[in-house]
Amino acid sequence: MSHQLGSLVSAILNRHFGEIVQKVGDDLFSFGARPVAAIAKTTEIPRIKVVESLRTLLKYDLVTFEPSKNEVVADYKIVPDNILLLMRYPRYLLQIKSKHGSEAEMIVEEVLQRGCVTATNLLVTLARKYKDDRV
Known part of the structure; x- marks a missing residue:
């Protein structure tokens, strides 16, 4: 199940956010909670790109962070359940449109x-957008 969940999470991240975010997500899924430096080292992605990817994942509540053992560095942890919810977006929109317009x-x-x-x-x-649609 874990391998299948990892593959699904990876595919969803790639589809919604691109390859770099996918690699960061794969790393977090494989190794668990990790700091930025460890993610950058194992993925071989520049640190700034890792930080941007984590910022994106945090914005969508797909990653959480907590202080590490030394409480100076943050460890980032992926939330696979929230990533799976991205697949429901079209259904959410259909329900909202049918009930509220x-x-x-x-x-x-x-x-x-x-x-x-x-x-x-x-x-x-x-x-x-509404103005552009009307013209």
Whole structure:
């Protein structure tokens, strides 16, 4: 089961975020909680790219972090259950549209695509999209 779950998590990460994030996710899935330096060393990805990948995964709540034993460095840990939920996004959008209409669907879709967004930015983005659709 673990090998199959790892393959599925890897495929989902690659589809949604690309190859670099996939490699970081694979490393975390294989080795468990690890600091940035260890991830960069085993994946042979530059440290800055590893940090950007972890930032993306944290934004979508697909990775958590906690202090390591020396409490100076953070250990990052992947959350496979949250990654599996990415596959449900189309179903979420269908349910929202059927129950609340297309405007609600646009709001939920934007939040799902960005991971997190302020209400102001959300409204401005949706107003621009709505204006572009009408013209």
